[in-house]
Amino acid sequence: MFDDGTTSREIEGWLCETDGARLKELWRLADDTRRRHVGDEIHLRGIIEFSNHCRRNCAYCGLCASNSGLQRYRMTAAEIVEAAKKGAAQGAKTIVLQSGEDTYYDAQRMCGIIRRIKSECDVAVTLSIGERPALEYRAMRDAGADRFLLKHETTNRRLFQKLHPDDDFEERIACLEELKSLGYQTGSGNIVGLPGQTIEDLADDILLFRELDVDMVGIGPFIAHSRTPLAGYSDGSSELALRVIALTRILLKDVHIPATTALATSDPGGRYKALQCGANVVMPNITPVKYRARYEIYPDKAESLETPERNIARIRRMAESLNRPISTGYGHTLKHAV
Numbered sequence: 001m002f003d004d005g006t007t008s009r010e011i012e013g014w015l016c017e018t019d020g021a022r023l024k025e026l027w028r029l030a031d032d033t034r035r036r037h038v039g040d041e042i043h044l045r046g047i048i049e050f051s052n053h054c055r056r057n058c059a060y061c062g063l064c065a066s067n068s069g070l071q072r073y074r075m076t077a078a079e080i081v082e083a084a085k086k087g088a089a090q091g092a093k094t095i096v097l098q099s100g101e102d103t104y105y106d107a108q109r110m111c112g113i114i115r116r117i118k119s120e121c122d123v124a125v126t127l128s129i130g131e132r133p134a135l136e137y138r139a140m141r142d143a144g145a146d147r148f149l150l151k152h153e154t155t156n157r158r159l160f161q162k163l164h165p166d167d168d169f170e171e172r173i174a175c176l177e178e179l180k181s182l183g184y185q186t187g188s189g190n191i192v193g194l195p196g197q198t199i200e201d202l203a204d205d206i207l208l209f210r211e212l213d214v215d216m217v218g219i220g221p222f223i224a225h226s227r228t229p230l231a232g233y234s235d236g237s238s239e240l241a242l243r244v245i246a247l248t249r250i251l252l253k254d255v256h257i258p259a260t261t262a263l264a265t266s267d268p269g270g271r272y273k274a275l276q277c278g279a280n281v282v283m284p285n286i287t288p289v290k291y292r293a294r295y296e297i298y299p300d301k302a303e304s305l306e307t308p309e310r311n312i313a314r315i316r317r318m319a320e321s322l323n324r325p326i327s328t329g330y331g332h333t334l335k336h337a338v
């Protein structure tokens, strides 16, 4: 049904499928592929949203520089390390440091934070801090960062340019290639249901994930934010996002795929469903609660006021109900030895 020659047209067919029996077959195949290639374990990646400052103006994002109504914050290095320690104590074997594109955290600051986390906690470190010069990526890799997430969001160049007025698609892909060449385990991802996006675009996104040979893929539905240029547009479909997850699992096989917070926001059962159609990672928010509401990429984010302890306990219960273990390993890439 699927192989290395699967075409864009075939993927589009599955994204538009209306036959319930065929869809059931898709979910089953995705779950089966997940089990065979990455196993039953669910990896916990504790995410710390350490700064909501951003120099960019992505049209879908509430952190965009033009949103003057947002109260900005920056966590101190001590606060970040403390949050990482708490996350690690709760069983997170990866700490994800995420922020807007905030140049206040230059390479020197970031390297200091990465070194402290790596020396004080037994965890892998993932960065999700946007586009940086190659020299900075190198310094942070040398400081011990293991992975880097940089979503391409949409493969449609024209749509990308419209949604990212101060960015360039080719530059983003060049950053991903640079990160790979530096030995980072790299992650990309997309947003499903962006205004102006077509089914063909989504099929191309999946094929690009495969072409980039990334180690991780983050997929979530578009959720409109009232203080952005996309205010008032309809949200993306969580069911369509689940199909993109399923097809990505089937075609890429051994990548790590999170059941994203955007999915949980769009559909309270979204994470549970994602874990049954290809996902094998959950990223509990371990940012101190006092900052949470201000990291508003999109509104009404799931679990935005839940403590890390409660959040992780709930994920453990979810894993139990699926009869799947929480991993005690780092959850590194399965594509090559680390």
Ligand code: SF4
Pocket (backbone or CB within 6 Å): 054, 055, 056, 057, 058, 061, 062, 063, 064, 065, 099, 100, 101, 130, 297
């Ligand atoms: S998506 Fe990222 S880079 Fe774009 S405005 Fe939001 S935080 Fe900044």
